[in-house]
Amino acid sequence: MNKNNRILKFTIGENDKKIIRKFLVQHKFSSSQLHNMKNKGGLIYVNHKQRHFNFKMKIGDQMLIILNTEEPSDLIEPMKGKIDVVYEDSYLLVVNKPPGIASLPAKAKDSQTMANLVKAYLIEKNENSSIHLVTRLDRNTSGLMVFAKTSYAHSLLDQILHTEDFQKYYLAMVYGQIDPKEGLIDLPIGIDPIAFYMRNIDHDNGKPSKTIYETLETYPNASLLKLKLLTGRTHQIRVHVNAIGHPIIGDDMYSGKVDTRMNRQALHCYQLNIVHPVTKELLKLQAPLPEDMVMLMGVLRGEKNG
Template sequence: MTKTNRFLKFTIGKDDKKKIRKFLVQHKFSSSQLHNLKNKGGLIFVNHKQRHFDYAMKTGDQMLVVLNTEEPSDLIAPMKGAIDVIFEDEYLLVVNKPPGIASLPAKARDGKTMANLVKNYLLEHNENSSIHLVTRLDRNTSGLMVFAKTSYAHSLLDQILHTEDFQKFYLAMVYGQVEPKSGLIDLPIGIDPMAFYMRNIDHQKGKPSRTIYETIETFKNASLLKLKLLTGRTHQIRVHLTAIGHPIIGDDMYSKKIDPRMKRQALHCFRLNIVHPVTKELLNLEAPLPPDMVLLKSVLRGESNG
């Protein structure tokens, strides 16, 4: 049998709801997941006997939920290609995305994206190949991306995405030396009225956006920053750093200049600290600085020493 079904095991505690339906709602099953569980081939066993939603359980009962098989969408075609897997279990897949590849297919573009590569990887490993993208990165940003393997795991991750249980850290190399050396950028971000694909600071219509930054190293005319996202707006780090006068090196869209030292924005998602939504284990995941940013750092150090 292919590994398309997912199994969830629970021991019923004294504070848990005892009716199966209420228990599942308590454990963050959405109404659509309950519908799929009931009508699309999911199964529920209590103490090895199959039960329905209205069954009343007792403290100490053992419950096994067999999630329904998901039908993958045809919109994302599997495409062969190497992916750098940082972490994987039956619920999550975390990959290190190289620069120059989009997260998801866009109507205007054909070609490989991380979603296409991950779908092929899941198929090759006889996994459910429905794509559940939890975090995305801009085409020219590198680093850690999270995929969920089921809609249930996806919804659990969505619920913690912008909390302390799901912390996202980036490294960026920016123009100039940032003062103060650490702080909070709290500026609302909206769609740029001059270009729909860009974002800007918009105090009238923008959405609240917060980024914590800390200077890791200073160079003659540049800084290496560590950033923590508290919200998840499109282009958030790029717009915030531009707004405080320190755009990212290589980010010609927002810095308005081509930099021969860097062919893309020097931005990398290097660490994720995630409380696993099912096992509750703390995952401390890291992706090393990619070669082009390592090279840029040595160039900046050389300029400082020169």
């Protein structure tokens, strides 16, 4: 077990709550984490002495928390395979997901997903192999995906997920040229009443959904867009660009047409700017455009107006 991602150190400051339980709540421990700390072997030391939740601390006290070990779920089988690690420390793991692989297993346990590969990777490193998926991507979307290494790191990341401290940028190739070239798509998204696995614009029951877009390059019949997610709805970018009349090339589910130039939606999560929830360092992480989208770009540049 890699010990360093289970140890947290704090010096008690003037504005910190002094009762241990209240301090932990103040520092974003969830109720389930408090329960696990208490009942599953977590330890708390104040000035090198073991203490319980009701202990009262003073300013300047040194607190050491050893998080409980986590029992990995049996639902996710470890499966060995290559993963492209973009960033890793003792709190989080960011990988570049290829197209054509799901983020998490569905009911059937036998197909390989990113969660299975990451679990095998963590086991090989003797780390906590509980899977904490922070961001997921559709099977046919490529790019950066974030896993947390402990439930505490997961809850810290969850709390900044839809804020400016966790910025998600995508590149997409869409049909046509958008006017204006940049803007905000602010349309509520709900579940499609006919096909439950699809989403649509639903002004009555949809959830607020916002995507900022900017045109980076125009081609005779298409555009390369940079998109920033302000909310995190299922299929958000795909639904939003389709709603304004510019579906993603290759996204036959929403465009309604099969495109021989691309056998998946041309959508890639290429950049994450994350303020690290523990170190407060700004992580600027990137994943280059995958080969199939680079080839599509070449095709689009070479086409005549049609």
